[in-house]
Amino acid sequence: MKQKSYSMHKNRIFGFLIRSTKGNALPLVLMLVMVVMLVGGSVAYSTMQMYNITRDGYHDQLAYIAAENALEKSIGNLQLTLAVPGYPGNKGVFFTGNVNNFLNSLVNKINSVDDIQRSYTIKVHDNLNEASVSVNFQRYGPEYTYTANTLTFKLQIEATADMVDDTYSSYSKKAVAVREFSIPLYRAFTLNGAVYSLGDLRVTSGYPLVSDYEQDTLPENYSTIEGDVYVFGTGLDKANRMQQYYTGGVCGTANSVLHVKGSIFTQNLVRAGRFDDLDGGTSSIIVDEDILAQSIQVFGTNDNIVVIGDAYTFDDVEMNGPNSAIAINGNYFGLNPGDGFFHDSSSAIMNMAPMYVYSEDYLESRIAVNGNIFATGLTFRVEGGEAGHKMESVSMTWRYDADSGKYKPLHIYENIPAKDLVNPDQPQIKYNNALFDPLEDNNGFSVLWKLNWDYDNTNAFTPARWDLWDNWVQEISNTADYASNNLTGKLPAASELQGFCHYGIAANNDFYAFDKDDETISKVKRASTVAIPIVNKIIDYEDVDTLDFSTTPWTRYTDWKDTGGSFSNNMMKLMGDLKPLVNVFAQKEINTGDGAYDYQYISATSQTEFNRIMNLVGDTAKFPHDPFDRCIVRYGDDGDEGTVDGDIIIDLNDELDAFDMNNDDIPVPPEPYGDLVPTDDYQSYHFLVVNMDPDREIHITDDFYGIIFSKGKVVIEKDGAVHGAIIAAGKGYDDSARVAGSSADVYYTMEDDPDDPDDTPTMIKKTRLPRVVISDDPDIDTVDNFRSWDYVGVEIENGGDIFYPGNVELLTALKNNINVDYGTGTTNRSIDLFGILNVPEP
Secondary structure, three states, X not given: OHHXXXXXHHHHHHHHHHHOOOOOHHHHHHHHHHHHHHHHHHHHHHHXXXXXXXXXHHHHHHHHHHHHHHHHHHHHHXXXXXXXXXXXXXXXXXXXXXXXXXXXXXXXXXXXXXXXXXXXXXXXXXXXXXXXXXXXXXXXXXXXXXXXXXXXXXXXXXEEEEEEOOOOEEEEXXXXXXXEEEEEOOOOOOOOOXXXXXXXXXXXXXXXXXXXXXXXXXXXXXXXXXXXXXEOOOEEOEOXXXXXXXXXXXXXXXXXXXXXXXXXXXXXXXXXXXXXXXXXXXXXXXXXXXXXXXXXXXXXXXXXXXXXXXXEEOOEEEEOOOOOEEEEOOOEEEOOOOOOOOOOOOOEXXXXXXXXXOOHHHHOOEEEEOOOEEEOOOOOOOOOOOOOOOOOOOEOEEEEEOOOOEEEEEOOOOXXXXXXXXXXXXXXXXXXXXXXXXXXXXXXXXXXXXXXXXOOHHXXXXXXXXXXXXXXXXHHHHHEEOOEEOOOOOOOOOOOEEEEOOOEEEEOOEEEEOOOOOOOOOOEEOOOEEEOHHHHHOOOOOOXXXXXXXXOOHHHHHOOOOOOOOXXXXXXXXXXXXXXXXXXXXXXXXXXXXXXXXXXXXXEOOEEHHHXXXXXXXXXXXXXXXXXXXXXEEEOOOOOOOOOOOOEEEEHHHHHHOEOOOOOOOOOOOOOEOOOOOOOHHHHOOEEEEEOOOOEEEEEOOEEEEEEEEOOOEEEOOOOEEXXXXXXXXXXXXXXXXXXXXXXXXXXXXXXXXXXXXXXXXXXEEEOOOEEOOOOOOOOOOHHXXXXXXXXXXXXXXXXXXXXXXXXXXXXXXXXXXXXXXXXOEOOOOOOOOOOOOOOOO
């Protein structure tokens, strides 16, 4: 009962509250408002939060846009700045051979110099503040491509934007891009050799100078260059011309013997013999170390080239003359695989002499290689097929022709089909199969390879007995029989040798076939480790001086298109590394459009590198014409192109002999100039000679000590010797005057602009670098100028010599010239060239 009463009471209370609304309105409204406020506040808060997040993200996005904007501006700025010739050198960053060091220094420099913008103020919204963007540059990966004087690498550009307003702030918003840049590589000139010449180096008939040597076993007619030789030389105007005999470089002519106790580096040829064989004498060039050249070629009769070290060519080793020899004691590296189109961009070994005249004299010329042969070039057929004008062969073999009774050349080639489907009777398939035809008449008599000569690598030449080259050439000649070789007692009878080629190498009365797929049956085997000591000539070279192929799969090693471990690809990289050695002051590259050569100077900012040095040593304030006081001889340019009677000849020794350097004349003249008792006391001093006139020839007739820097020609006559170095240009090529000015200078001509639809003539700047233009038009043709040796920069006549003591020794001698008190005080004869010639001072 009590329980029931309680329930009824409870129901009455609830019923009263439900049925009665008196006084409920305000609490209910307040309750509803409170609920709405709670819910609305939460929604409003969330809405405001979302609004703020959206506006903040939008602000951040604007900052990113600012960073990307600055990124694009920075990339454009870099592309314009880095492409300027000489930019790194202008900023004090010089390439000395180590690419990584150079790139790291360059990146550090562009992160600090003012001419590459690294901070930007970017406006990205009309009602918001500007963004401040900073840019940083870093190398992207270690990869780079280095070809000739162009360096291509990847750069990472990072732009960081800060954008701050009253309400929103965006910090460190980054945009990153990676771009590839190519820059013309400026290598500051460093005096590392005995001779530098833009024109040809020519050597004529020699006479003995036994006073410089202790041994008495030397041949009678010789000239000596003690030190390295760097020559640009006269080249052809087009790459696909067959007239290679109109190409200069280092040229031995007229019964001369040139002994280079160092290496030769030339953009053109190391050549012995004249193109027309009219000099009637023999010439020989002997190089103790290495040769790096466009080609090594013999043209005349009884002419020889002997390389005691290794030979490297961008084109060929080629024999053209009778009774002659090219002998390479080390390895041969044919660096250029070619593109299957241009004649002189495919490295090969060719004995072409029997093609000119089918006689015993021409059939007995030989190319001999004691080391390995690495010929990476593609090859072409001479007659018929696609190759047409080209005449290339990695190793030419000779096959007996029954119709003519003569041996005829059989060339190894590529890119000619094995069978012509349109004309199936054509002999292509027979031609191809003949390469591996075991018939005895497939004769490789023109090349002698690894035959255990008396003067091979185990019995290397020594400076004291360098004359043994003559015995070696005689032995090669005795081995050469008519259309064969007398190999009695010679090696190898072996069926295989080490090297590289694309099809095979004809040598030793045999044919060494190269199988690209199966090493076990290939007669040309790999050299697992290949020494390349020439790279030590490059200052601060970063790579090792060997290539190791011991673990490379054979099919990858032989695939010349493989960008990883193939031999050809490694030779291409090596070719790019070595190009600066032949491109000291100038370079030439094939224009793939029309096959013409593009000739260019190596430039430092607005100046050529040659003229940059010339202007420094030609400064009249630092280096006045003052032979007595400062040991400086300077000849200015008279401004006239040529003279009435020809070039001005200066006998430098006679001029210097007129000065009383020791002030020992009796009686003493009133002026220190005018040696009343001529003596040779000037030879106790080292001189700097600067010739600014291309029409002035400096002749050396006695011993001279010092450096000669000349825009004209330098001639060393009989009994003349330079103890120091020569840097010369010689005369240049002009397409209207043919020969004019210095080969170190530019000239201007009016030409039609191919990009102008109105064909309006435009003033064009051109180089005077020496070249040969072959044409039926006598006003254009320059063959006679080359025949007359008009482009020679340095000539050694009748046995002159050059002895280079080393750059530090030479520059120290110039700086430490003896001071002499001649009554009025001490003469300051110091000449400091260390900084100018980029040689670290000891």
